[in-house]
Amino acid sequence: MQRPRGTKDLFGEELAAMRRVLQAIGELAGRYGYMEVETPMFEHLELFTAKGGMNIVGQIYAFKDKGGREIALRPEITPSAVRLYTEKLRSDPKPVKLWYSGSCFRYEEPQAMRWRQFTQAGVEVIGSSRPEADAEVVALTYGVMDKLCLANFKLRLGHVRLLREVLAHAGVKGPGQDPILRAMDSREGQRLSEELARAKVPKDFEKLLRDLAALRGGADVMKKARKLLENVPAALQALDNLQEIINLLGRMGVEDFEIDLGIARGLDYYTGFVFEVYSDGVQVAGGGRYDELVQLLGGEQMPAVGVGFGVDRIANALLSTGKMKQKQPLDCVVVSTEEKMIPDALGIASELRRAGLRVQVDLMGRKLRKALEYADSLGAGKVVIVGPKEHSEGQVVLRDMKTGGQETVHKTKIAEKLKPVA
Numbered sequence: 337m338q339r340p341r342g343t344k345d346l347f348g349e350e351l352a353a354m355r356r357v358l359q360a361i362g363e364l365a366g367r368y369g370y371m372e373v374e375t376p377m378f379e380h381l382e383l384f385t386a387k388g389g390m391n392i393v394g395q396i397y398a399f400k401d402k403g404g405r406e407i408a409l410r411p412e413i414t415p416s417a418v419r420l421y422t423e424k425l426r427s428d429p430k431p432v433k434l435w436y437s438g439s440c441f442r443y444e445e446p447q448a449m450r451w452r453q454f455t456q457a458g459v460e461v462i463g464s465s466r467p468e469a470d471a472e473v474v475a476l477t478y479g480v481m482d483k484l485c486l487a488n489f490k491l492r493l494g495h496v497r498l499l500r501e502v503l504a505h506a507g508v509k510g511p512g513q514d515p516i517l518r519a520m521d522s523r524e525g526q527r528l529s530e531e532l533a534r535a536k537v538p539k540d541f542e543k544l545l546r547d548l549a550a551l552r553g554g555a556d557v558m559k560k561a562r563k564l565l566e567n568v569p570a571a572l573q574a575l576d577n578l579q580e581i582i583n584l585l586g587r588m589g590v591e592d593f594e595i596d597l598g599i600a601r602g603l604d605y606y607t608g609f610v611f612e613v614y615s616d617g618v619q620v621a622g623g624g625r626y627d628e629l630v631q632l633l634g635g636e637q638m639p640a641v642g643v644g645f646g647v648d649r650i651a652n653a654l655l656s657t658g659k660m661k662q663k664q665p666l667d668c669v670v671v672s673t674e675e676k677m678i679p680d681a682l683g684i685a686s687e688l689r690r691a692g693l694r695v696q697v698d699l700m701g702r703k704l705r706k707a708l709e710y711a712d713s714l715g716a717g718k719v720v721i722v723g724p725k726e727h728s729e730g731q732v733v734l735r736d737m738k739t740g741g742q743e744t745v746h747k748t749k750i751a752e753k754l755k756p757v758a
Contacts, residue, residue: 342444342452353651353660354455358437360483361457361645365435368476370459373434375416377441381406383415386632387605397441409441414605414626414642415633417460422635430463437647449618455647458623462630465639467577470609470625471584477613477621477643478590486653490614491592493582494599496624497574497608498548498565505568506541514604520549521600549598557595558582574608581609605629609641615653621645667693667754669711673704673723681722684732684747688720691751712737718754 339345346354362372381398397409410416417434425432437457446452459476461469474491481489496517503513512535519528532542548564551557558579565571578595585593601610601624610624623643630638654660668688672681678701685697696714698707704721711719721733726744734753735742745753 340452342446344451344453349655349660350651353654354647356654356660357484357645357647357650358455358457360480361437361647362435364476364479364483365459368433368459368472370433370435373417373420373436374438375410375413375420375436377439378407378409379416379419381408383419383633384408384411386415387629395442395444397443410438411442412440412644413438413456413458414460414644415629417458417642418462418630418633418635418640421460421462422630422633425462426635431469432462433459434462435459449649449652451648456644457647458642458644460640460642462638462640464641465627467580467584467609469639470581470641471588471590473623473641473643474581474585474611475588475590477611477623477645480645481613481615481621481650484650484654485657485659486615486650488616489620489653490594491590492552492594492596492599492612492614493578494596494610494612495574495578495608496600496606496610497577498561498571498597499545499600500607501568501571501574502541502545502548502565503535503537504570506537506545508535508537511604517600517604520545520598523598549600551597552594554595557597561597578609605632611643615650616656618649618653619646620649620653665694666696666714666716668718668720669696669698669707669714669716670720670722671698671702671704671707671711673721675701677722677724677727680727681720684720684722684750687747688751688754691755693751693754708735708737720750 365372384396385392396411399407401407413436417436421432435458437455439453440456441453443452444450459473461473478491499517499520500513503516508516516528516531516535519531544564548561551561558575561575562572565575599610599612601622605626605628606624607627608625611622612619613621621643623641625639625641627639630636630640670681670685672678681697685695688695696716698710702710708719717737719735719737721735723733726732731744731746732750733742734745734750
């Protein structure tokens, strides 16, 4: 039997890295006052087709349950979080600030850093249209990366409203913009050309769109964009909004970023400010403002902004730093010299665990030499040896696996001897 294609088994350092990433996200979200929520792994299919349309069905796990209901395994958690808000939290004081994590599923061709089952975490701020909310989500994201010591990560800021306003000015409005933005997000020139031709975008606006999308860098990008957009007033308003967010980020200690006006984000529901985080060229997080999704999914008109973290990808980046060696090795392994001493060994191990130590016991009844080899294979620094003579005197033998030295210790002093010096 083999695991299904596009999935993976987690254990050892990889699982430890996943746990570390989730811990960092949860800790930072807590500091910012976000409430943790958990939603079902499957939802009614229409939750995901409401914006993406039925075309999305081929990319997700969708099926009819035994009651004939159209169900889908969630491909992401933002729609589920919004659905939870509209059902349970819509009367709460605004903004409603949520964070979550869990498995997601997408039926796509498995490839490097892309799986059919993966772990996503995220935060959502529902109810605030102010730039402070956008800046907070970015600052939290930046804080997570900094806490994990991913020194090589890159933060890119953009504003999809700039692109949408240019397209609207060119006569392409509403859902007609989405295929073009998806093509821009793919960074595939030929695909973008085909979509622009299909939408009959005039050549001058095509050039404007391409020139705008090519802008990437520091503060000078804003000046160049302002000149390009001088005849598109609505786009200039979006540029002003981006500048407000950038100014706030500076006050929040987020200064290392790149402005990238070609960020379109692949999901159709983004309406304004957007951002992405990369580590060694791989996108590990992304988010932005989605002011229409709450209403689309059955709620009232409500602004919102959020970010999704690719936990598997961040964990992989964390592993590549070499900082995920076992941080909590065993304090000791308890072994017995004779079969009849095994119950006493188990009792001593239990007492040490109650004292807060990490303890393994030889559960195979090995002879002493083999038991010591087993302890060494586990990387244990110390071994507690329980023998009949010492035990009758209320003592055990404590062996240092690095030096081979041994000492006799009273049972009441074992924990004290094993606990690391502060």
